[in-house]
Amino acid sequence: MEFVKMHGTGNDFILINEVEVGWQDIGNIAKRLCDRHFGIGADGLILVCKSNKFDARMRIINADGSEAEMCGNGIRCFAKYVYDRKIVTKKKMEIETLSGVVRPEVVTDDNDKVRMVRVDMGVPHLEPDSVPVRWEGRLINEPIAFGDKTLHISSVNTGVPHTVIFVSDIDSFPIEVYGPVIEKYNIFPVGTNVNFVQVMNRKRLMVRTWERGVGMTMACGSGACASAFISNVLGYIEREVIVSLPGGDLFVEVNNNIYMTGPCVEVFHGDISLWS
């Protein structure tokens, strides 16, 4: 079957049209395909599925085989995949995900190929049950000790659970040390993505994300939205901000809903025959 390798600001995915396959053990297959040495290599596997009610349905399986509810960079790639292949012909589409309906709008070039996508990411959720996080009331900028280091933690769901932590120097902060500890910390019943944020000025953030089920990534779209939202709640930034990630920049608008705009790129395609 055909697969397509894509990325959104360096967050990379293998996309497969689910209609052509009938895989049972999708977690295990995702793990093998995403492996960077023994497989194609990617942060996640995205399945392009039919929806009974909406234009299409997206499933995202992390590199460790766990299924996530949504993926911000992934849905831009998904929108390009379905529009360029005429699976969906509308520029403003409604995509079903485990986190509800998400609305991407594609921006095309002179050849009607998708170059950028603006995604209505919906309303961010701060209530502890919706994140989810075991905490009395909203968890915003609360000090929590991890060993001998106290970090100020904020929790929000922008399609998937996110933790936002502000640091003064993102380049020297030991993300690989604290990321995995916080991802599985006991107040997060389904784990969390962990975003380390440096506020550069009122219109620009630098963010690095330790992703749940993946590890360090070049970018996280829903993490960029979570970081911009919490930064805005705390009064650090304006409503419109550039979020700079190791893999590129995203433009995020914080209103009642959050909007994220960014690129999506097709890297290569190929055929897979499943090995035993």
Ligand SMILES: N[C@@H](CCC[C@H](N)C(=O)O)C(=O)O
């Ligand atoms: N890379 C993503 C988020 C993908 C899901 C995440 N790993 C999770 O398990 O929550 C994005 O761009 O939003």
